[in-house]
Amino acid sequence: MEQEHQHITSYRTYAIVLTALLFLTAITVFVTWFDLEALTIVVAMAIACVKVTIVISYFMHVKHDKLVFKLMVGMVFILILVIFLILFSDYLFR
C-alpha cells in the first residue's frame, strides 16, 4: 500500500486562521454600513471567497493534500466561475 503522509498543523496556525476569519466577518458587517449599490454583491462575494479559501486550505487540509484532490477542488471552483459568467451574460445584457 502507498504511504499516507500525515501533516500536523500547529495551534498557532489555527489561531491565526481563526483570527483572520473573525476579522473578515467583521469587515463583512462593516461594509453593510455603506451603500455600495451595484457593487454590494461583488464585495460580499469577494470577502466570502477569501474566507472559503482559508477554510478549505487549512481547516479542511486541502493545502497539505495530494495534487489530485487539489485539482478536484480547483475544478469545482472553475465550474462555479464559468456558471457565474454565463449567468451574467443574461443579467448584464438585458
Add this chain to the structure above:
Amino acid sequence: MEISAIENSYLKHGTKYKGILGWLTSTDHKRIGLMYMYAIMIFFLVGGLLGGLMRLELFRPGQDYITAQTYNAVFTVHGVIMIFLVVIPGLAAVFGNILMPIMIGARDVAFPKLNLFSFYIYIFGAILAISSQFLGKGAPDTGWTFYAPYSTDTNTNVVAAVLAAFVLGFSSILTGLNFIVTIHRMRAPGMTWFKMPLFPWSLYATAWIQLLATPIVGITLLMIIAERWFKIGFFDPNLGGDPILFQHLFWIYSHPAVYIMILPAMGVITEIIPTFSQKRVFGYKAIVFSSVAIAAVGYLVWGHHMYTAGMSVTARWFFSLLTFIVAVPSAIKVFNWISTMYKGSINLQPPFFFTMAFIFNFMIGGLTGLVLGSLATDIHVHDTAFVVAHFHYIIFGGMGFAFLAAIHYWFPKIYGRMYNNKLANTSCALIFGGFTLLYFPQFIIGLQGMPRRYFDYLPKYEWGQVFSFFGAIVLGIGILIMLINLFKSARKGKIASSNPWGGKTLEWTIASPPTVENFEEIPIITEGPYEYK
C-alpha cells in the same frame, strides 16, 4: 451442481438476519441495488398509471373524467415521481450498485453503510413525495419544475413536494460520492483508468454531475420554502425578486440532471453492443472522452429551457451555440456503437433488440433536441406537445429502453436463471410499437400547436390524442408481459450458466448469481475489457 450456485449466492446469504430483515439491513451492494430496483418498479407503475389517467382524459376534447385542477395535480405528481424517484436514481442506483463494483473487480463499494443509508434517504424522500399528494391543502399543481412565482403562492401542498425533491437529492449526492471514491480507490490491481469497462466510466462521469449539480437544486428548493414562509423576495417580483432567477437556478441543476439519466444508459448500451457483436468496442477512448465532455459541457447549456422566458438576447444566442456543441459528443457515441457492430458476428437476443430500439429512439430524441435547441424554431414549439415528445423519446425511449436492455442482459447474472426468450422478444416488440404509437403523434400535433399541460384541446388535435391513447394501451400490455416473464423466471426459470452471452467483462468470470464476496480472489488485470478474438 448449478442449483448450488444459487444456494451459495448473495440471494441466500447475507447478514445475520433471515428473510426480509436480512435484506433491509444488508450492506451488500447487490442486495441494495435489487431493493432499489423493486422500489423503482413500484413507483414506475404508480407514475405510469397517472400517465394513463391523463391519456384517458385527453382521449376526447372537453372535460370527461377529471377536473382541470385534478389534471394539473396529476401531471405534477406524474412528473415528480418519474423524474425524481424513477429515472434519476434509475440506472446508477440499480445496475450501478449491483454491477459496478464487480466490473472493476471489487468486493463492494467504498462505503457500504453509506450506501444503505442512501437507500433509506431515498425511501424517506419517496414517502414525502407520495404523502404530499394527500396531506395539506390539495396535491401540488406546479408541474415538476416548480416554477416561481406560482410555486411560491399557490395554496396547494408545494412545500412537501419540494422537500421530497430536496431529500431525494441527498440520496443522489451520497451515491455519487460513493461511486467516485469506489472507482478511484477500489479498482482491481492492473486495471488502469483506460482498462476500466465503459459502464463504470459512464457512472464516474455521472457521479460528478450528481455530486456537483444536485446541491444547486437543493438550495433553490429551500429558497422556495423560505419565500413561502418568510416572504423573502428571491423570485416574486411583488417582493422585489426575479422569477427568471428561479428558472436559471432550477435548470442549472436540471439540465445536467438529464445527463444523470442518459449517461449511464449510454454506458449500458456500450457494454451490450460488443458482447452481442463479439467484437472489440470501436473507439474506446472516444467513448470515454465523450462521456466526460457531455458531463462537462452539459453544465453550460441550461438556458435552452428559457428561450421564451425573457433572457437577454446575448444569453439566448450563447446558450443556443453551447447546446449545439453538446450534441457532438452524443453523436460520437452513436457512431462508435454502429462501428462496433460493423462486421461483428451479431447475436440477435432480447438485450440486443432493446439496444437497437434505444439507438433508434435516441436518434429521434436527440435530433428533435436540436430543433428545440435552435433559437428560432424553439420559439414556435416551446411548451407544446413537441417538447413532451422530445423528452419522452430521450427519457423513456432512451433511458427506459436502456434499463430494459440492462435487465435482460444482466438478468441471468443477477438471478442465476434465464427468462423465456420468445416472451422477451414479444414484449420488446410490443413496448417499442406501443411507445412509437404513443409519442410520435405528439411531435406532429405539437408542431401544429397543441400546448403541453392542457387538459382540453381543439378538435383538430383529436386524431393524435386518440393514437396516443391506443399506443399507451399497447405499451401497457407489453410491460405487463415483460414483468410476468421476468418475475416468473426469477423464481422458476432455467438455470443459467455463468456466462450465457459470451461477455468479456469481469462480471461474466464469476458465478451466476455471484457470492456475497463476488470474487474468491481479486483478479489481476492485464488486458483491456473487450478483447474478443
